[in-house]
Amino acid sequence: MNLLVNIDHVATLRNARGEGYPDPIEAAEVCEKAGASGIVFHLRGDRRHIRDEDVYRLKESVRGTLDFEMAASDEMIDICTDIAPHLCTLVPEGREELTTEGGLKMKSVIDDYKNRVFPKLKETNIEISLFLDPNPEDIELAAELGADAIELHTGTFANADPQKRRHELTRLRKGAKLINELGMKVNAGHGLNLDNLPDLLETVPHLHDVSIGHALISKSVYWGLEKTVKAYLEIMEDYA
Template identity: 50%
Template sequence: MIRLLINVDHVATLRNAREESFPDPIHAAALCEQAGADGIVFHLREDRRHITERDVRLLRETVKGKLDFELSTEPEVVDICCDVAPDLATLVPERREEVTTEGGLNVTANRDRLDTVIPKLYDAGIEQVALFVDPVPEHIRAAADAGANTVELHTGDYANAETEADRRAEAQRLANGAQVAHDAGLRVHAGHGLDYNNFSLFRKTVPHVAEVSIGFAIIARAVLTGMDQAVRDMISVVKK
């Protein structure tokens, strides 16, 4: 059964929009777990636009399930990740001007830096190191060659498909990528843009997925229904 990890970045975005102390992503994470989520995801960006170092350390202390720390290869953030030692570190591309992560990591172009960062994460006691990649066989195999033991497949193109035919084609791309990852001995995760409406086709089409990271869809629904109901609704979709 696929595990559901919930990204709480957007709770921090709402808090920071008014420079308030609430809503608190730590409280939100606790509510997510109480409603049945398998774990929590956050992205500590270089510019700290949403999650802060204070949030990171409190999440490490309070989250009971799996904790996924998303990060770039920026040295200061890597050092914080190593100090916190989450269950999973997911390396993602990052541009300051982007609203959200826009695509997978170019493993080949970043190989020299990854050759330093990945061993450092393992040495810190982090058991799972993932690279967030597009469902392209060359990128997936490069992730394995770089030493990652997990890939998170970027599902943004699938989520943003404008027609049903395009969505089915993207789902098949993801399925092919998941098979390549599985054959390479990598654990398969997925995320970006998955929601209550598009998850069904993804689940039926893409094999070997152990875990998905979903954030915006759940937080947006929680504004109207409450966090408990929003999480339970997503669990019913993911774990059918």
């Protein structure tokens, strides 16, 4: 099981003042030195945090897994195939959303993905992951497309009240089992933090990459980035 750190909000802080710091590439280096297996970034259409120049610098500096989160636009596909990260995670993207809100609805995108998106990405060695809620129908359609991995959207679980959280964990567990049975990697991310991560790891099997960003970067304001990354790794080691 691998920890991938999303460094988007280091760029958010940099962009707030336009001073050039803190540098998300330096943050990525600290995370990897602390033991993270790789780095996640989301290049959005409005460039609200990560910028094009960051993408190319990350490609040069990251030694572990580099996960490019993106909408399936022609612009993003061209940038992705140019830098050739290890992993491309396709996510829904709304202009007004504060963060990614839920997984892809496969019935609404499958024709476009089959005819336009996957043929372009399959010309490369980039692994393709789809960001999905733990719905069996969506997972099965992803397998039909030939996805290499599914990143399970854990935000609903993370934001649920205690009574509903067990239900969401059950959905995630069943989703992970189905993904594994269909021959795809099981990744997970969104809304995870030091408090809810143990419940996820205890319940959901076959996890390969766990992506954590906002909570980790926020805690690092108080603890420092190295200590915070190691705190997450200590939790994950208990469930390895």
